[in-house]
Amino acid sequence: MKRVIPLVFPPLHPAQREVVGAAKRFNLLRCGRRWGKTTLLLRLAAQAAAERGQAVGWFAPIYSLLAPAYEELLRRTRPGVVRAAERPQPVIRYVSGGRIEFWSLDSKDVPGRGRAYDLAIIDEAAFAPSLARVWEEAILPTLLDRLGSAWIASTPKGRNAFYELWNLTLDDPAWAHFHEPSHRNPFLSQEELARMAATMTRERYRQEILAEWVDAEGRVFSEDALEAALLLQGPEDPRPGERYAAGVDLARSQDYTAVAVLRLGAQLELVRVERWRGLSYTLTARKVAALLARYEAYAHVDATGVGDAAWEGIRAEWPRVRPIRITGGRDDGRETRSKENLVGRLQSALETQELLLYPHPELLAELRAFEARPLPSGGYAYSAPEGLHDDLVMALALALDAARASRGTGQVLKVPGRWSGLRGGV
Ligand SMILES: Nc1ncnc2c1ncn2[C@@H]1O[C@H](COP(=O)(O)OP(=O)(O)OP(=O)(O)O)[C@@H](O)[C@H]1O
Numbered sequence: 102m103k104r105v106i107p108l109v110f111p112p113l114h115p116a117q118r119e120v121v122g123a124a125k126r127f128n129l130l131r132c133g134r135r136w137g138k139t140t141l142l143l144r145l146a147a148q149a150a151a152e153r154g155q156a157v158g159w160f161a162p163i164y165s166l167l168a169p170a171y172e173e174l175l176r177r178t179r180p181g182v183v184r185a186a187e188r189p190q191p192v193i194r195y196v197s198g199g200r201i202e203f204w205s206l207d208s209k210d211v212p213g214r215g216r217a218y219d220l221a222i223i224d225e226a227a228f229a230p231s232l233a234r235v236w237e238e239a240i241l242p243t244l245l246d247r248l249g250s251a252w253i254a255s256t257p258k259g260r261n262a263f264y265e266l267w268n269l270t271l272d273d274p275a276w277a278h279f280h281e282p283s284h285r286n287p288f289l290s291q292e293e294l295a296r297m298a299a300t301m302t303r304e305r306y307r308q309e310i311l312a313e314w315v316d317a318e319g320r321v322f323s324e325d326a327l328e329a330a331l332l333l334q335g336p337e338d339p340r341p342g343e344r345y346a347a348g349v350d351l352a353r354s355q356d357y358t359a360v361a362v363l364r365l366g367a368q369l370e371l372v373r374v375e376r377w378r379g380l381s382y383t384l385t386a387r388k389v390a391a392l393l394a395r396y397e398a399y400a401h402v403d404a405t406g407v408g409d410a411a412w413e414g415i416r417a418e419w420p421r422v423r424p425i426r427i428t429g430g431r432d433d434g435r436e437t438r439s440k441e442n443l444v445g446r447l448q449s450a451l452e453t454q455e456l457l458l459y460p461h462p463e464l465l466a467e468l469r470a471f472e473a474r475p476l477p478s479g480g481y482a483y484s485a486p487e488g489l490h491d492d493l494v495m496a497l498a499l500a501l502d503a504a505r506a507s508r509g510t511g512q513v514l515k516v517p518g519r520w521s522g523l524r525g526g527v
């Protein structure tokens with residue numbers, strides 16, 4: 102017997118229909134504002150749960166974005182609803198046996214933990230902190246048992262993790278990629294479009310309406326610089342006769358410890374990047390020292406805000422390390438660096454191809470997201486945007502600093518003529 106459950110959704114508009122018609126198991130929907138993303142996703146969720154009795158996970162970057170989706174679904178599918186529960190976690194259950202569970206991606210809990218879904222939906226995915234990790238560690242596992250499918254939709258936000266996920270999946274036949282400017286929503290009035298456009302800079306218009314990838318305002322490491330520097334294939338094991346320098350960003354409480362190792366030559370070549378968290382200080386020190394010893398690398402270690410024991414633990418096992426304290430003030434040329442200078446030197450080393458990289462996804466994501474924000478007091482604050490990390494960027498900046506210092510201490514480092522003398526060593 103076919104159970105008929107009234108679903109009060111408007112018919113799809115032609116662009117939405119096109120997208121649904123070309124859907125694959127995993128779908129990335131990159132749309133301009135007001136294209137009809139949320140309307141489409143709500144309908145897909147409701148159809149799966151209310152009509153087909155499936156289990157659906159609905160994910161949003163922050164809790165306040167969940168409530169409207171939950172209420173809209175209740176409003177539109179009320180006759181098919183058995184039970185709706187708001188606490189501790191919003192869930193809608195349908196007479197079909199299907200359900201929709203709502204998760205915010207900003208909670209400490211692993212969203213989707215222990216669940217199996219037929220369909221996972223992420224709305225405004227570009228605003229999720231650590232989208233790549235959330236997708237891989239939390240959401241994808243919910244889809245394995247039932248060979249579930251996914252829709253990941255957003256308006257772009259710079260070249261952040263959403264951009265990364267788009268690029269990483271381009272050649273994967275399980276993924277479909279849709280790029281839809283706002284204009285393709287026929288229900289969007291010309292006035293509304295004009296009103297939105299009027300308040301936007303050209304760049305924002307390209308991002309918000311045309312759904313193009315646009316460099317975020319205040320971005321420090323430009324796409325051109327990264328492209329120029331990304332010439333290597335890595336990682337690379339130590340080679341006999343070569344010399345190495347490294348940078349280490351030690352974890353403070355919950356964040357990551359990151360290590361970057363450079364090979365010293367005519368250019369500085371990134372040969373290894375590592376990042377981890379959750380180890381004790383002792384184990385972290387041991388792991389860092391082992392990595393440095395493997396490359397016999399001279400290393401600069403960020404000792405800001407960690408106890409001396411943290412970096413001394415490294416030095417006990419590998420003596421060629423120097424603690425560096427990073428401040429908002431000036432360099433003293435010895436053990437204190439301003440963050441601005443460290444970052445500025447990294448920026449120009451990439452732009453001039455003094456420093457070459459291999460495509461390490463997390464490092465690239467951090468470099469792309471890294472921002473300079475103007476301060477009310479004048480000057481800039483350099484860091485990752487809220488919710489993202491910059492430990493790999495800082496490890497790389499410290500590795501560059503160490504490479505230059507080792508040049509300064511008489512260990513010869515050849516730099517191509519046209520760049521030599523442009524920037525002083527340490
Ligand atoms: N198939 C449709 N039929 C009629 N109206 C639609 C349809 N799809 C979307 N709309 C209307 O277009 C407008 C934008 O839709 P929606 O909120 O789903 O877009 P969005 O891409 O999620 O927007 P935002 O960028 O603000 O999150 C809404 O007024 C919505 O009612």
Ligand SMILES: [Mg+2]
Pocket residue numbers: 138139140224
């Ligand atoms: Mg929306």
